[in-house]
Amino acid sequence: MPAAAAREAGAEPEAEACARRPAEACARETAEACAPETAGGRTAPPAQLPPGPAYFTGRQDTVRALREALAAESRGAVAVVSGMAGVGKSALAVHAAHGLREEFPDGQLYVNLHGATPGMTPLTPGQALTSLLRDLGAEPRRTAEGCVDPGAASALLRSLLAPTRTLMVLDDAATAAQVRPLLPAGPGCAVIVTSRSPLTTLDGAARFPLEPLSYGESAALLRAVSGRDGLDAGHPLVELAGRLPLALRIIAARLAARRALTPDALAELLTVSGGRLHHLEYDDLSVRRSLAVALDALRTSERRADRDAALALARIGALDLPTYGVPLLARLLGVDELRAGAALDRLVDVALLDETAYGRYAPHDLVRDFARETAAVGPGAEDVVDQALLWYAESARRTLSAIMPDGLDKTDRLRGVEPRLARRRVRCERPAGPAAHPGHVR
Numbered sequence: 001m002p003a004a005a006a007r008e009a010g011a012e013p014e015a016e017a018c019a020r021r022p023a024e025a026c027a028r029e030t031a032e033a034c035a036p037e038t039a040g041g042r043t044a045p046p047a048q049l050p051p052g053p054a055y056f057t058g059r060q061d062t063v064r065a066l067r068e069a070l071a072a073e074s075r076g077a078v079a080v081v082s083g084m085a086g087v088g089k090s091a092l093a094v095h096a097a098h099g100l101r102e103e104f105p106d107g108q109l110y111v112n113l114h115g116a117t118p119g120m121t122p123l124t125p126g127q128a129l130t131s132l133l134r135d136l137g138a139e140p141r142r143t144a145e146g147c148v149d150p151g152a153a154s155a156l157l158r159s160l161l162a163p164t165r166t167l168m169v170l171d172d173a174a175t176a177a178q179v180r181p182l183l184p185a186g187p188g189c190a191v192i193v194t195s196r197s198p199l200t201t202l203d204g205a206a207r208f209p210l211e212p213l214s215y216g217e218s219a220a221l222l223r224a225v226s227g228r229d230g231l232d233a234g235h236p237l238v239e240l241a242g243r244l245p246l247a248l249r250i251i252a253a254r255l256a257a258r259r260a261l262t263p264d265a266l267a268e269l270l271t272v273s274g275g276r277l278h279h280l281e282y283d284d285l286s287v288r289r290s291l292a293v294a295l296d297a298l299r300t301s302e303r304r305a306d307r308d309a310a311l312a313l314a315r316i317g318a319l320d321l322p323t324y325g326v327p328l329l330a331r332l333l334g335v336d337e338l339r340a341g342a343a344l345d346r347l348v349d350v351a352l353l354d355e356t357a358y359g360r361y362a363p364h365d366l367v368r369d370f371a372r373e374t375a376a377v378g379p380g381a382e383d384v385v386d387q388a389l390l391w392y393a394e395s396a397r398r399t400l401s402a403i404m405p406d407g408l409d410k411t412d413r414l415r416g417v418e419p420r421l422a423r424r425r426v427r428c429e430r431p432a433g434p435a436a437h438p439g440h441v442r
């Protein structure tokens with residue numbers, strides 16, 4: 001792990017968190033803080049980028065556009081690379097950053113902010129600032145309580161970087177508020193931020209949302225990592241991995257580890273077992289754990305919209321429809337449409353849903369599997385289906401009443417409908433509301 005990220009999890013945070021960080025000593029993997037010196041006694045520029053990905057595949061247009069956005073010398077630039085868990089944000093950022101090293105001769109800084117890292121608490125701005133300043137040979141100012149003064153530390157960082165051509169990679173950001181204090185102000189610096197959220201409140205940033213790889217690129221990645229020939233764009237493994245780089249790497253690692261396991265046999269295993277996510281785990285790679293980080297953060301949030309969003313994902317998993325809309329989710333959550341819309345928007349923001357058209361939402365195939373698991377371990381899945389059927393029946397009755405003229409035909413069509421709806425309402429008396437939050441998926 002790079003020095004800036006590993007060391008910082010053990011540093012003192014700002015005042016509000018100063019007394020509660022003993023667990024973050026787990027990230028103290030480097031002890032040296034200052035930049036190394038060359039043989040002539042001059043301080044060497046920081047070169048903290050992780051190694052470039054060995055099997056980076058595709059996305060050439062995105063890489064080219066990202067480099068062009070950051071290489072201009074006339075102004076400082078910020079680029080946000082966003083997308084769902086496992087889509088390859090960090091790989092693209094590091095790959096692009098290596099291609100920009102000559103443009104930034106004063107150094108490359110790297111900090112993993114752990115915004116969505118399984119088992120890790122996101123770094124505070126104070127922790128990240130302390131790390132960056134120490135890597136530049138400076139010590140941040142502290143308050144009387146011994147905590148970092150974030151405002152003073154941020155100003156010092158800007159002063160140090162202002163006359164330089166320095167590239168900074170802020171990997172795995174949780175929010176724009178986590179990023180803002182870390183941004184340099186000098187025109188010669190540039191920043192690449194990766195996040196599941198597009199961080200749209202980060203003003204002036206160029207945005208590069210990532211989608212899953214194409215079928216051809218997915219097959220190329222499988223062949224490169226697994227060493228197996230004959231895997232083309234039409235192979236079932238490509239679709240079973242959802243064309244997601246993380247899932248593709250896990251599948252390829254399984255094939256590389258077991259030469260007797262054929263691609264067709266693995267595809268059959270993923271198809272018939274009914275537990276695709278169970279097979280998409282290998283060593284320290286896991287699609288399920290990557291998705292669970294976002295859901296756990298929503299469940300434990302103090303914001304009502306976040307907790308509603310966590311429950312909404314379970315409701316989506318219980319129904320398993322092609323797409324979802326606000327009115328139906330409002331009924332399933334037991335809330336008004338404004339609140340249901342806010343919950344769905346939060347799922348989009350943390351890349352657990354896509355808005356396929358205005359007001360229509362759908363999960364990626366692997367998120368759909370994860371939502372099914374979430375619904376299966378929570379209470380009331382049958383109640384959710386009953387509520388949905390009642391909503392559809394009531395919607396159909398209202399539509400029929402609105403479009404048909406009064407008369408015998410309309411009366412015949414509606415005869416007996418209301419008594420049946422009343423009986424179903426009695427069956428659905430216990431609403432699947434926000435109080436019934438589902439259990440955790442592990």
